Amino acid sequence: MKKRKYGKELGFQTRAVHSGNDVDKETNAIKRPITMGNSYELPYDPTNINWSSADSILYTRNGGSNQKYLEEKIANLENGEDAIVLASGVGALSGLFFSLLESGDHVVFSNVTYIAAYRLLNELFNEKFKVKTTIVDTTDIEEIKKAVTNKTKLIHIETPGNPTIGISDIEEIAKIAHEHGALLSVDNTFASPFNQRPLELGADYVIESLTKYINGHGDSMGGAIIANDKELLTPIREQSQVNLGATISPFNAWLIMRGSVTLPLRMKAHNENAQAVAEWLESQENISFVSYPGLESNKGHEIAKKQMFNGYGGMIAFGLKANHDKHNEFVSHLKIITSAVSLGHDESLIVFIGEDDERQYLYPKEFHNGFFRFSVGIEDVEDIIEDLRQALEKTGLFSKI
Numbered sequence: 303m304k305k306r307k308y309g310k311e312l313g314f315q316t317r318a319v320h321s322g323n324d325v326d327k328e329t330n331a332i333k334r335p336i337t338m339g340n341s342y343e344l345p346y347d348p349t350n351i352n353w354s355s356a357d358s359i360l361y362t363r364n365g366g367s368n369q370k371y372l373e374e375k376i377a378n379l380e381n382g383e384d385a386i387v388l389a390s391g392v393g394a395l396s397g398l399f400f401s402l403l404e405s406g407d408h409v410v411f412s413n414v415t416y417i418a419a420y421r422l423l424n425e426l427f428n429e430k431f432k433v434k435t436t437i438v439d440t441t442d443i444e445e446i447k448k449a450v451t452n453k454t455k456l457i458h459i460e461t462p463g464n465p466t467i468g469i470s471d472i473e474e475i476a477k478i479a480h481e482h483g484a485l486l487s488v489d490n491t492f493a494s495p496f497n498q499r500p501l502e503l504g505a506d507y508v509i510e511s512l513t514k515y516i517n518g519h520g521d522s523m524g525g526a527i528i529a530n531d532k533e534l535l536t537p538i539r540e541q542s543q544v545n546l547g548a549t550i551s552p553f554n555a556w557l558i559m560r561g562s563v564t565l566p567l568r569m570k571a572h573n574e575n576a577q578a579v580a581e582w583l584e585s586q587e588n589i590s591f592v593s594y595p596g597l598e599s600n601k602g603h604e605i606a607k608k609q610m611f612n613g614y615g616g617m618i619a620f621g622l623k624a625n626h627d628k629h630n631e632f633v634s635h636l637k638i639i640t641s642a643v644s645l646g647h648d649e650s651l652i653v654f655i656g657e658d659d660e661r662q663y664l665y666p667k668e669f670h671n672g673f674f675r676f677s678v679g680i681e682d683v684e685d686i687i688e689d690l691r692q693a694l695e696k697t698g699l700f701s702k703i
């Protein structure tokens with residue numbers, strides 16, 4: 303059978319179902335199989351093989367078939383030319399930074415990022431490898447303009463940002479980066495390619511933690527770097543995968559492939575549920591603030607409207623008009639929503655980030671008294687809201703308005 307193509311003329315849902323899959327040549331199964339064997343038969347004369355190449359069929363660390371299928375799919379969903387899939391989102395971040403940056407380079411990055419991006423740039427690359435780093439509130443374009451110089455190699459942003467859900471303007475930041483000869487990488491994990499596709503807005507690299515919405519079921523880890531220019535990815539593939547070893551396991555690649563089929567359906571539910579929950583929280587007297595880009599009151603709403611074309615995602619941050627202990631007590635009364643890290647799972651997850659968090663000083667003022675990062679799941683929204691309501695009531699913070 304001829305290999306089928308799933309191009310941009312097709313809808314996102316059709317591509318989520320079909321891309322990366324094909325009929326298995328050996329068995330005729332209509333789902334491609336998992337190949338767990340880690341080594342491959344060598345040709346008659348193996349002496350010409352490049353043992354460090356990511357293209358040789360040789361050893362799973364140099365690239366395996368399930369990884370390749372998933373790369374095909376992720377590149378398709380982000381409307382990119384190519385993707386590299388690695389063992390985790392952090393594997394993707396470190397792979398990108400490691401191959402791109404050299405001592406003396408300058409990087410501008412968001413004040414609000416996933417903690418490992420902060421550790422990598424602010425500590426490892428800055429202190430150990432002498433890469434100069436500037437932390438900037440990237441929700442403010444003027445701050446970026448002030449920080450970028452002709453020595454800037456990379457601007458790295460997250461939007462919506464983890465954990466404060468701030469919105470940065472991808473298109474404007476891409477323009478600033480390119481005017482200075484710098485590249486822009488965007489961590490798109492919170493939005494997912496269903497809601498936002500940074501490459502179409504001018505970003506050079508997109509990072510996804512596949513562990514989150516793309517897999518969607520909280521049962522495997524993976525990460526991806528996507529670009530519109532294959533050349534940008536080739537060195538990262540050889541370094542981060544073959545030589546640094548952040549290779550994804552075939553089983554995890556297969557699980558993510560399976561989970562990602564329902565990404566559009568799940569994202570629709572996340573978008574709707576989070577919007578309803580954010581509006582409900584905003585109506586509550588004892589909620590100190592709600593950060594969700596779908597709220598008209600939100601500072602980033604207009605930019606989000608421009609760049610998040612299907613909805614505003616499933617992530618909300620909010621606080622209680624109460625002390626530290628009451629935040630913990632509130633969580634202890636929840637029955638459906640689970641206190642756990644990670645996000646983008648089918649189930650609702652909540653984390654209390656206390657007022658003594660080491661990066662609190664980088665966050666907007668309303669976050670300084672401690673807050674929740676809430677990953678709104680795809681349960682019935684009435685049940686999620688009732689769970690929050692009864693927990694507020696038991697904590698003595700529910701008042702009928």
Ligand SMILES: *Cc1c(COP(=O)(O)O)cnc(C)c1O
Pocket residue numbers: 390391392393416460464489491492511512513514523524525
């Ligand atoms: C979780 C997360 C990561 C890291 O991904 P892992 O798969 O956990 O390594 C990176 N960026 C964002 C925004 C995340 O939420």
